[in-house]
Amino acid sequence: MSLSWGELPVGRVLRLAGVNADIDANMLELVLDPLPETGPVLVTYSVAEGDSVSELVESILGELETLAIGLFPGWLPGGERLSGPGGGGVAAARALAIRAASSSRHFGPFLADLADRAIRHRGPLAPGRPAPKGRSFPAEARAAGLARVIASTFDRESVALVIHVPEKPTSHGERVLVAGFEWLAHRSGMGIWLVGPELRNVDTHYLEIPAAVRRLADEMAPPSRRAAVGVPPVAGRPHPGSEVEQAMEAALTECDWAHGRTWNRTYRSRDPLFVMIRTDLMWAREKCVVEIDGPEHETFAQMERDRTRDRHLERDGFTVLRFTNQQVRGDLQGVLRHIHDFLRARRLGMSEGAG
Structure with missing residues (x-):
């Protein structure tokens, strides 16, 4: 059965059937620009085959932390008034974060630490550049906390990662990918939607794409090399990646x-x-x-x-x-x-x- 973008489930791993070639990146862009009013905020991610589940999870969380820091102050009410780390800016950022967490689902210490790092690193996103180091939190807390931060930036309830799976992964690499994706989905509540080759033990869903969109996507040039993480524009602000x-x-x-x-x-x-x-x-x-x-x-x-x-x-x-x-x-x-x-x-x- 074909499903529209807003009907796809989060909190689990699934494969988007029929969306597996470079040209289909154009289709997703056409379907999701502007971002539909329902459903989760969609973040694209190009994954590399890893040696272990922990390595894979750490790589993805590191990229999402860099993304969240680049999205600041969109997820922190009042953060736009903070000019920088000097003059008590870091302390003010932490205080705003604790206040925001007290009336939301955010975990206060994690949000405060992220705000601290963001105010020290004001500026546009830099794909591939690691996020500034901060306090060490368990991977579970980071995964759930980052999902909430990214969702709140776009005034959504949830996030879906559309992950471009590498072609022809090894048998070991495939097991690592599936286990890592399952861990992320269950621990963070994000939807993990896979684009690319079919992986074992992953359910397949069919994304409904209008025929007119498919025709237009076919006429567009193949997309250039994707950055590791892609995010839609934030309403009211210049694009964090531009x-x-x-x-x-x-x-x-x-x-x-x-x-x-x-x-x-x-x-x-x-x-x-x-x-x-x-x-x-x-x-x-x-x-x-x-x-x-x-x-x-x-x-x-x-x-x-x-x-x-x-x-x-x-x-x-x-x-x-x-x-x-x-x-x-x-x-x-x-x-x-x-x-x-x-x-x-x-x-x-x-x-x-x-x-």
């Missing part, structure tokens, strides 16, 4: 004209056939959308998808400004001037219209 979005936000913070902006906002189009659109950066009042395009937007299929999205936004009265990563990196001030000039003209027109 240095370009982080740099843009840092510059906009210094601009008094940039008020009213929202990052990674989900917008409901008036067109019932194209309901959900996630925009990179939006000024809703001025009806201005800014999109920052990486190299994946240069493919024909992605350009067609972008044009379709832009047309729906324009029919709803928005103007879409597109810039490439290269433009932002090479001429950030020029990009900001372009946005500023548009917003100034739009606000002037709104003011004259109101008069």
